[in-house]
Amino acid sequence: MNNYKEFSVSAIPFIQEVLSGVLWQLDISGIQEEENFIKIFCTEESLTNQKEISAQLQKLVNESVIESFIVSEKILENKNWNEEWEKSREVITVSDTLVIKPSFKEYSPKPNQIVITIDPKMSFGTGEHQSTKLSLLFLEKYVRNGFKILDVGTGTAVLAIASVKLGASGVIAIDNDECCYENSIENCEVNSVHEKIDVRLCEIKNVGEKDFDFIVANIQRDILLEIKKDISERIMRNGILILSGLLIQDSNEIRLEYENLNFTFIDSNILGEWISLVFRFR
Secondary structure, three states: OEEEEEEEEEEEEOOOHHHHHHHOOOOOEEEEEEEEEOOOOOOEEEEEEHHHHHHHHHHHHOOOOOOOOEEEEEOOOOOOOOHHHHOOOOOOEEEOEEEEEEEOOOOOOOOOOOOEEOOOOOOOOOOOOOOHHHHHHHHHHHOOOOEEEEEEEOOOOHHHHHHHHOOOOEEEEEOHHHHHHHHHHHHHOOOOOOEEEEEEEOHHOOOOOOOOEEEEEEHHHHHHHOOOOHHHEEEEEEEEEEEEEEEEEHHHHHHHHHHHHEEEEEEEEEEEEEEEEEEOOO
């Protein structure tokens, strides 16, 4: 069995989806999400090294996406990184109702529990990250039977799957990353909700439908600001909007920008340094 190089990457602020998106462009074999850092794995023969990783992260610093970062390296001798990843994955209890588990873990649900099976592969959204948990909690609170939902930046499709299991009649789940697109389709099939979820490889500007009862977007601040008009054009009057993937210090700017587009702020929740906002469209 080959040796693997393991790099641990932390950053301030820690924006997992941004870091992963940048680092997947390198010659690596996998990424493992942790609470406040990520691990990157590559073969010993890979040209990826600490200097190359730091160069990619420095670009994020130069663009003011992050303030600082730390990269460390070690060798995993005769270990299969994927087996190590599987050992570290656990069943995640989001609430009394929602539970997320990987396919290789056994779990006996309690009465009325909704169990979602997610294998993230290269996609973001295992349910461990605070922004995903916040989104799931708000879906549980606000989704109603029959809702037509748009999931923007679906990642693993965990939010789309949860929406259907909570009663939505249909979800359009979009992502502009091909790996996320393929992973979303697989996860929808595993959870037997593929007939109600339309997974698309596209951006929100390519979505022709404009009558959604509910939109959820778990993406970083810059993208949420960029697509605000697209969101406002695709939601019904009195429709609900969940915005997540936001640091607490981003909330005032996001509120102002969306309230200027006829959204009324109605709810928020915080986990750690992350916040999710809920609006109703007037």
